[in-house]
Amino acid sequence: MQPKPSRKPQPPRFPCQARTRLGHLCKSPSMPNGRCRMHGGTNPGAPKGNRNAWKHGGRSRETIEMRRKIARLNCEMRDRLD
Template identity: 60%
Template structure:
């Protein structure tokens, strides 16, 4: 509506607040956290490959 109010409820304009403050609440999707998870996943893959190679050698 032109006056900036919700036409159904009369409150302020609906919608999310400016900026993504919700993601900063826990930091799960920061660049550092994503990089750390990728690194851990790569280490787990390497350990599984190494364990598989050791089992084949027995």
Template identity: 55%
Template structure:
């Protein structure tokens, strides 16, 4: 035997697999029972997908660019020191970087 307030509670609005309406009472403040998603609070509050970690910020990208250029310069200088031949792209890069440093 159910209490009177449960018997008068609004019913779940979902349909069962047989096509009949669900006869369970809806969760308070919701339109579905606990078995049909009434206890699910939905997505988290706020847009957590938009949180930034800073790894791809403008400052980090600029620092990465400087580090990559320095690494390339060092690798080219090591090749020159060992007497290895430079590729055409490496020669062009050295010319551009020398012009930049001589300004």
């Protein structure tokens, strides 16, 4: 049986900087942002502005205008064929 490979020494982790309701520090190890995974999270949130509301562009102003033009052209073509 071979011995287990030794792990690399981990850098020291400082405690999370979040405070409890009693005023004590959280005892979990912190991430680079100074908070633990429960208090700091890995996701900074949605992008600023309305860019995060854009899904596919099917209801954008340009698409709606283009659909109206196509509908108008279809009506004109039907009228000319009759």
